[in-house]
Amino acid sequence: MLDRRFVVENAELVHQNNSNRGVKADVHRLVELEKQRRARLLEVEELNRRKNEIAANIKKAKTQDERQPLIDEGRKVRERQDAAQAEHDELDRQVLDLLRVVPNLTHPEAPVGPGEEANREVRRGKHQPPQFTFKPLDHVELAEKHDLIDFESGAQVAGHGFYFLKNEAVLLELALQKYALDLLIAEGFTPVITPDLARDEVLQGVGFIPRGEATQIYSIENTDLNLVATAEITLGGMHAGKVLDAEKLPLLYCGVSHCFRTEAGAAGRASRGIYRVHQFTKVEMFAFTRPEESDATLERICALECRVFDGLGIPYRVVDTATGDLGGPAYRKYDLEAWMPGRGEGGEWGEVTSTSNCTDYQARRLDIRYKNKGEKGTHFVHTLNGTAVAISRALIAILENYQEEDGSIRIPEVLQPWVGKARIGGK
Secondary structure, three states, rough: OOHHHHHHHOOHHHHHHHHOOOOOOHHHHHHHHHHHHHHHHOOOOOOHHHHHHHHHHHOOOOOOOHHHHHHHHHHHHHHHHHHHHHHHHHHHHHHHHHHHHHOOOOOOOOOOOOHHOOOEEEEEEOOOOOOOOOOOHHHHHHHHHOOOOOOHHHHHOOOOOOOOOOOHHHHHHHHHHHHHHHHHOOOOEEEEEEEOOOHHHHHHHHOOOOOOOOOOEEEOOOOOOEEOOOHHHHHHOOOOOOEHHHHHHHEEEEEEEEOOOOOOOOOOHHHOOOOEEEEEEEEEEEEEHHHHHHHHHHHHHHHHHHHHHHHHHHOOEEEOOOOHOOOOOOEEEEEEEEEEOOOOOOOOEOOOOOOOOEEOOHHHHOOEEEEEEOOOOOOEEEEEEEEEEEEEEEEEHHHHEEOOOOEEEEEEHHHHHHHHOEEEEEO
């Protein structure tokens, strides 16, 4: 969340930022409540000073007649202090509730607009979209042809939006994980397999809504646990409440996890097949940095995402995400969109990864700080996240871009050592 003092001192800036991002948060009400809270805090502190003063005078009193009026006054002061403290705590709760709704500030270069249509393309990858001499199939048709994905059994077992991967699709999933992990480990990332569950407080700290009608999260009844939507949640929670050594920053992690999402409201052709599903596997990058390092780290993570897909031979473009399409914690976000020949009438771009600089927004909520050597105080870290590979969408891009006229599918060269073959189907 934002620092409350910053919000009070920059109310109009925060209000305009909310407007740019399409977020309704009552900043002016927040400022008024915070002023009231501060007044109550001063009152509590003054009453506490007076209470201590009375206590000292009681000790000095020599007779009961001298002590009794002081005891009576002390009791009244304590009652007033307790009442003022209760008012302060309630005001503080209301301020925090409003603060949690206020999104992060936005990078000044991020495009301003209501949604993804305002995203700005910043560059393209090394590979151009393939020029087929035949009408390409989409991944659902290709998967049916080669018995790679069983949607019917998935729906029978778990409901619509679940599926079984089969045959070479299984090998491709495992190969993509190993390919991404090898690349990231060589870049200094620590590999982690994270829990698939996290507590409410961790999800809230990272910026997700774990309960209620608007949530995309599956929650576990009669517990404070939830299935994670991304390893960003579990990796972000690893250091909650801790003070990190500045000399050890940045801390870089690559986490493998299953991801579970309700995808409430999702519909349309863009949701066909495994593009938008309730469960998938992902390799996620996460970084804890000093504030002065976070902008450069965002560019580095984005470059690593590009390396992953350049290495796979997949055409893609990178877009700077518009204000209206940013998640609450993100200060700036890049999306990598792969070319998917089977989408639409003649192929379309589809998001396959994203990377975000969340500055100190998540760290304030999770209370993650760092300490410089020789300093007494601490500072909030900056947190960043980025998808190395979301397996389901990477599979779509591979199947559709590497298909041949005879219906066979070439395997990207970098994955062949793990898959054990160069082609699915065909001669």
